Amino acid sequence: MDQNVDITMKVNGQSVSRRIPARTNLVDFVRYDMELTGSHVGCEHGVCGACTIRVNGDIVRGCLMLAAQAEGAEVETIEGLTDTGEIADLQKAFHERNAVQCGFCTPGMLLTAQELLQKHASPSREEIREFISGNYCRCTGYQAIVDAIERVAEERRG
Amino acid sequence: MKPAPFAYVRAETLDQVFDLLDEYGDDARILAGGQSLMATLNMRLSAPEVLIDINSIPGLSDISADVDTLHIGALARHSDVLESDLVRKHAPLVAKAMPHVAHQAIRNRGTFGGSVAFADPAAELPAVTRALGARFVLQGRDGKRTVAADDFFQGLFETDLKENEILVGTEIPAIKNGERTAFLELARRHGDYAIVGIAVQGRLEDNSFADMSLGFFGAGDQPILAKTAMTALNGQPNNDDTIKKAQDALDADLDPMPDLNGPAEMKMHLARVLTKRALAELAA
Numbered sequence: 001m002d003q004n005v006d007i008t009m010k011v012n013g014q015s016v017s018r019r020i021p022a023r024t025n026l027v028d029f030v031r032y033d034m035e036l037t038g039s040h041v042g043c044e045h046g047v048c049g050a051c052t053i054r055v056n057g058d059i060v061r062g063c064l065m066l067a068a069q070a071e072g073a074e075v076e077t078i079e080g081l082t083d084t085g086e087i088a089d090l091q092k093a094f095h096e097r098n099a100v101q102c103g104f105c106t107p108g109m110l111l112t113a114q115e116l117l118q119k120h121a122s123p124s125r126e127e128i129r130e131f132i133s134g135n136y137c138r139c140t141g142y143q144a145i146v147d148a149i150e151r152v153a154e155e156r157r158g
Numbered sequence: 159m160k161p162a163p164f165a166y167v168r169a170e171t172l173d174q175v176f177d178l179l180d181e182y183g184d185d186a187r188i189l190a191g192g193q194s195l196m197a198t199l200n201m202r203l204s205a206p207e208v209l210i211d212i213n214s215i216p217g218l219s220d221i222s223a224d225v226d227t228l229h230i231g232a233l234a235r236h237s238d239v240l241e242s243d244l245v246r247k248h249a250p251l252v253a254k255a256m257p258h259v260a261h262q263a264i265r266n267r268g269t270f271g272g273s274v275a276f277a278d279p280a281a282e283l284p285a286v287t288r289a290l291g292a293r294f295v296l297q298g299r300d301g302k303r304t305v306a307a308d309d310f311f312q313g314l315f316e317t318d319l320k321e322n323e324i325l326v327g328t329e330i331p332a333i334k335n336g337e338r339t340a341f342l343e344l345a346r347r348h349g350d351y352a353i354v355g356i357a358v359q360g361r362l363e364d365n366s367f368a369d370m371s372l373g374f375f376g377a378g379d380q381p382i383l384a385k386t387a388m389t390a391l392n393g394q395p396n397n398d399d400t401i402k403k404a405q406d407a408l409d410a411d412l413d414p415m416p417d418l419n420g421p422a423e424m425k426m427h428l429a430r431v432l433t434k435r436a437l438a439e440l441a442a
Contacts, residue, residue, distance in 0.1 A: 001165035022166035045197035058266040064196040133348040134261025
């Protein structure tokens with residue numbers, strides 16, 4: 001049987017069609033085929049959250065989904081969310097609160113934070129911690145990240 | 159790591175799935191949410207020739223309820239189950255367990271049926287379905303059959319599913335008046351696999367335990383229904399003596415495996431602690 005597949009999807013609003021090996025996971029597809037390297041590859045078994053990507057509006061593990069499964073889907077990466085300005089306030093808050101050190105976890109952390117704030121306008125610190133528990137950060141100790149997300153939640157509530 | 163090469167088929171019908179299962183047998187794997195399968199492929203613990211993606215087969219993701227049963231389609235995502243009012247109303251034990259099932263990005267893909275069919279002894283949902291006396295609907299080319307959770311789980315990642323069958327749904331008896339629930343687990347990080355966990359449903363009649371059902375995960379080579387402990391509780395007054403007897407009875411029910419989290423004795427201790435806490439939560 002053929003080990004390649006033809007796929008068509010939208011990546012950050014742009015329609016793309018490619019023929020790729022079926023085993024290509026979504027994060028490798030956006031990194032190597034789309035040259036969008038903001039999504040990172042960490043553990044490759046769903047533990048670290050560095051590869052977080054948005055598919056049809058929901059965050060997923062880019063290493064636990066095949067690119068072939070995104071057929072017809074709207075895929076959004078950190079580059080797309082940056083360009084549209086959707087998470088500009090989160091990015092500013094992460095910067096100002098020093099919630100970034102090496103930056104490896106940051107794209108995934110930002111996408112996860114955005115999904116939290118879309119679901120809950122007023123999360124408690126405990127709820128923030130619980131929601132980002134699937135995204136490892138080995139630099140900051142999380143305190144600053146929780147601070148930044150909490151601040152943006154307050155700002156968005158106005 | 160990257161998976162070994164495989165072919166990929168996006169199945170549109172169950173018949174297509176059965177054709178491929180007949181043709182490839184053990185060399186084919188069914189891809190539902192993929193949140194366990196993809197990890198094992200990436201680590202090359204598994205290297206199938208063909209992945210059969212069932213996500214495009216219509217009618218497998220509905221959550222519905224009739225008079226006394228909650229139906230959860232095999233492809234219902236964890237996030238859909240978590241947010242379902244029907245689940246909260248008819249199976250509050252499932253609703254209590256869902257926030258502990260992995261993390262949001264995984265819940266957005268992972269499926270109820272996939273978790274059950276994978277039968278990980280450390281996962282929440284297999285143990286919850288045992289505690290609730292759920293039934294699983296398995297479909298083959300010749301039709302459907304229904305298997306009780308008690309008979310479905312048979313060992314480490316082993317179930318009653320035959321080579322050419324697929325799990326299409328779960329039927330959970332709706333909670334009845336007076337039934338109470340409690341769910342607790344210990345994990346190093348919220349959303350990770352539990353070191354050990356417990357799912358309880360039962361009643362208190364005149365402060366005595368009745369119809370108690372205790373499901374354990376991370377406590378053996380399969381999800382466990384703690385029948386000896388349940389017998390120790392049923393008909394007995396809710397007091398320290400009864401709870402101590404139930405805790406002691408766990409020696410006969412559980413057989414945890416030592417792992418990176420600690421030795422088997424430690425898990426037995428934690429199971430006894432969780433049992434006491436869960437029974438207190440149930441009675442509260």
